[in-house]
Structures are given as structure tokens and as C-alpha cells.
Amino acid sequence: MGAGSARVHTVTGAFGYSGKYIAARLLDRGIEVQTLTNSVDRANPFGGRVRAYPMNFDDTRGLVKALSGSDVLYNTYWVRFNYSGGKVSFLHSVAVENTKKLFAAAREAGVRRVVHVSITNPSKDSPYEYFRGKAELEEALIGSGLSYAILRPTVLFGEEDILINNIAWLLRRFPVFGVFGGGTYRLQPIYVDDLAELAVRYGASRQNLVVDAIGPETFTYRELVRTIGEIIRKRRPILSIPNRLGLLAGRLVGAWVGDVTITGEEIRALSADLLHTSSPPAGKTRLTEWAWAHKDTLGVRYSSELARRRDRRKSYEELRGR
Numbered sequence: 001m002g003a004g005s006a007r008v009h010t011v012t013g014a015f016g017y018s019g020k021y022i023a024a025r026l027l028d029r030g031i032e033v034q035t036l037t038n039s040v041d042r043a044n045p046f047g048g049r050v051r052a053y054p055m056n057f058d059d060t061r062g063l064v065k066a067l068s069g070s071d072v073l074y075n076t077y078w079v080r081f082n083y084s085g086g087k088v089s090f091l092h093s094v095a096v097e098n099t100k101k102l103f104a105a106a107r108e109a110g111v112r113r114v115v116h117v118s119i120t121n122p123s124k125d126s127p128y129e130y131f132r133g134k135a136e137l138e139e140a141l142i143g144s145g146l147s148y149a150i151l152r153p154t155v156l157f158g159e160e161d162i163l164i165n166n167i168a169w170l171l172r173r174f175p176v177f178g179v180f181g182g183g184t185y186r187l188q189p190i191y192v193d194d195l196a197e198l199a200v201r202y203g204a205s206r207q208n209l210v211v212d213a214i215g216p217e218t219f220t221y222r223e224l225v226r227t228i229g230e231i232i233r234k235r236r237p238i239l240s241i242p243n244r245l246g247l248l249a250g251r252l253v254g255a256w257v258g259d260v261t262i263t264g265e266e267i268r269a270l271s272a273d274l275l276h277t278s279s280p281p282a283g284k285t286r287l288t289e290w291a292w293a294h295k296d297t298l299g300v301r302y303s304s305e306l307a308r309r310r311d312r313r314k315s316y317e318e319l320r321g322r
């Protein structure tokens with residue numbers, strides 16, 4: 001059995017980004033927490049209070065055993081893009097199959113409820129594999145017979161964030177900023193701890209739910225860049241550039257920092273307004289207020305997706321680049 005009492009909650013990736021905030025909130029409530037993770041040795045702030053089990057999808061028995069006695073599973077597991085390079089490779093299609101194995105293991109282990117982190121506007125007909133995969137997983141969870149809450153966030157922000165941080169990083173380093181196309185597509189960023197609050201709240205509920213987890217402010221991409229620039233005092237001319245040129249610029253920066261900064265699919269999905277919904281805000285923290293409070297540190301160091309996958313020992317904060 002993964003844990004001794006029925007009050008144990010399992011969080012995937014509790015030493016990563018959103019999972020860390022969910023775990024912290026559960027611990028604050030006096031709930032026993034364990035994690036399933038690819039990074040059992042990653043530095044973390046919990047001081048041994050969160051037991052770590054390997055998220056080995058080839059070991060169904062092991063997954064079931066780890067999940068036995070868990071009341072709620074909070075699933076944050078996903079891969080941001082398809083990538084193959086050296087020792088690190090990952091694919092959306094594999095993440096879809098793995099997550100289905102996780103749901104099956106949760107069911108077999110008698111987990112009462114799954115809180116699953118998805119994305120805004122998932123669709124099985126989407127031209128984008130990220131959004132198709134997320135739709136397939138929502139359908140799998142809904143059809144699994146498990147009690148569920150599905151949270152659909154847009155972009156998250158917080159100290160370990162990548163997108164908002166790296167916009168600020170680019171603004172600090174370059175004299176101009178290029179936005180893909182007109183930059184008129186919209187985003188409703190949600191604070192990572194507001195997402196965690198929703199996850200914990202809906203983990204305690206018994207109703208099956210699908211919730212757009214969006215923040216209180218809506219920005220066009222261009223407004224977002226301008227606002228961040230104003231807050232960190234790096235006002236730059238914002239140029240509209242074709243997607244292909246944006247991708248090329250992203251690749252050049254990526255080669256410099258040893259990361260995939262952005263993919264063509266991410267640019268197209270963003271441009272298709274898929275990070276915007278017409279739902280009421282579910283989070284209350286305003287990105288602008290948070291950014292003002294973090295104006296001296298936001299974007300000072302680059303946040304690398306690949307560094308997080310290559311190094312499984314350092315915390316996300318330690319892995320920030322120059």
C-alpha cells in the first residue's frame with residue numbers, strides 16, 4: 001500500500017510546478033500527501049513530509065500499489081511538446097497512453113476521486129495534438145467511472161513559470177519584441193496557487209465537474225508583452241512578425257539557451273485564441289499585481305523546459321539559467 005491511511009492524497013509531480021502548490025495546500029490542511037513523480041530525488045521544500053513514488057507507467061502493479069489507500073489523485077502529468085534529443089525524449093501520444101494507465105491504476109486502487117489538470121478549449125477535432133490529447137484524456141476520465149473534477153487552465157503564472165517569465169527575460173535582453181501576427185489573440189493567466197486552491201477545493205467535492213480555470217484579467221498577447229515591459233521597466237517597441245519568423249527567432253534563442261523556447265504548434269494554438277474562454281474568472285490573483293510584486297526578479301533568469309527534464313535533482317528554481 002502506498003500509504004497508511006485513507007486520508008492520503010496523491011499529487012503527481014509534487015516537486016515540480018503546479019503539483020508543488022497543490023501539495024503545499026493539502027499539507028496546510030493537515031492532509032497526508034504523497035507524490036508520483038519522474039523526479040523522486042528532486043530538491044523540494046517539504047522536508048520529507050511528501051513521500052515520493054516513481055511514476056513508472058510500465059509497472060502497473062507498482063502504480064496500483066502506490067495509489068492504494070489514496071482518497072484523491074491530483075493529476076498534473078503531461079508533456080508540453082513532442083521532443084527527441086539525446087537522453088531525453090517525450091511525446092504527447094505517449095503521455096496520453098500513460099495517463100490512461102494512471103486512471104486505470106487509480107480505479108483499480110480504489111481512489112475515490114481524480115482532479116485532473118487539462119487545458120482551455122480541448123477538442124478531439126483540434127488540429128493541435130496538445131488539445132486533442134487533452135480532450136481524449138478528459139473523455140477517458142469521464143468514461144472511467146471515477147468521480148472527477150477537470151480543471152482547464154490557460155497559462156499559469158508564478159515563480160516557477162516559463163512563458164510569462166521568459167517574455168520578461170526577452171524584454172530585458174533585446175531592444176525590440178516580436179509578437180506573432182497581430183498579437184490580438186487573448187490570454188487569461190491564472191496564478192498557480194489559485195489553480196492549486198481550485199484543485200484542493202474540488203478534490204473535496206463529490207460532484208463531477210469541468211471548470212475553466214482562468215484568471216481575472218484578460219490580455220491580448222501584445223497587451224501582455226507591453227504590460228510586463230512597463231512593470232519591469234523595459235518598454236520595448238513591439239513588432240508584429242509573421243509566425244514563421246517568430247518560430248525562427250524562437251529557435252535561435254533556443255539554440256543559445258539550450259531549450260525549446262516555443263513550438264510552431266504553440267504559436268498556432270495561441271494565435272487561434274485557444275487560451276481564451278468566455279467563462280467567468282475562477283482565480284482572483286491579478287497578474288499585474290503579482291508582476292509588480294515580483295518586478296525585480298521576473299525574467300532576470302531564463303526558465304528552461306528542457307533543463308527540467310534533463311536534470312531530475314535540482315528544483316525548478318535552481319535550474320533557472322542566467
Ligand SMILES: NC(=O)c1ccc[n+]([C@@H]2O[C@H](COP(=O)([O-])OP(=O)(O)OC[C@H]3O[C@@H](n4cnc5c(N)ncnc54)[C@H](OP(=O)(O)O)[C@@H]3O)[C@@H](O)[C@H]2O)c1
Pocket residue numbers: 012013014015016017018019036037038039055075076077078079080090117118119153154155156157163308309312
Ligand atoms: N504551465 C502552464 O502554463 C500550463 C498552462 C496550461 C495548462 N497546464 C497544464 O497544467 C498541468 C501541469 O503543468 P505544470 O506546468 O505544473 O507542469 P510540471 O509541474 O512541470 O509537470 C507536471 C508533471 O508532468 C511531468 N512532466 C512534465 N513534462 C514531462 C516530460 N517532458 N516528460 C515526462 N514527464 C513530464 C512532471 O514530471 P516530474 O514528475 O519529473 O516532475 C510532473 O510529474 C499540465 O497538465 C499542463 O498541461 C499548464
